[in-house]
Amino acid sequence: MGGGVRNGVGMRPDALVRFDPETETFQSWAIPSGVGIIRNVWVTRDGNLLIHQSSTNRVGLVTIKPTL
Numbered sequence: 001m002g003g004g005v006r007n008g009v010g011m012r013p014d015a016l017v018r019f020d021p022e023t024e025t026f027q028s029w030a031i032p033s034g035v036g037i038i039r040n041v042w043v044t045r046d047g048n049l050l051i052h053q054s055s056t057n058r059v060g061l062v063t064i065k066p067t068l
Contacts, residue, residue, distance in 0.1 A: 016051065016062055029062050 014031040016038070031038075031053070040052040049062040 016049070031060065 016029045016031060018027045019025075020027070031051070037053060037055050038051050039054040042050040044050060044061075048064050051060050051062060052058070053060070
C-alpha cells in the first residue's frame, strides 16, 4: 500500500484520506463515529487499516477495496 494515509483534519464527517503517488489519485473513507482524532494507524496482514481514535477511545477497521 504505497502513498500516504492521513486523517482529514477539519472535515465533517471525519475522513481518512489516502494519496497514491503512482496513479496520482486520492481515496477517502468516512469515519462514522463522528468527532475523533486518529492517533494510531496499523496496516493489517491483508492490507486493511486498524485505526485508533483517541477522543472516543475506539478502534476501527477500514477495509481497503482494490482499485480498478
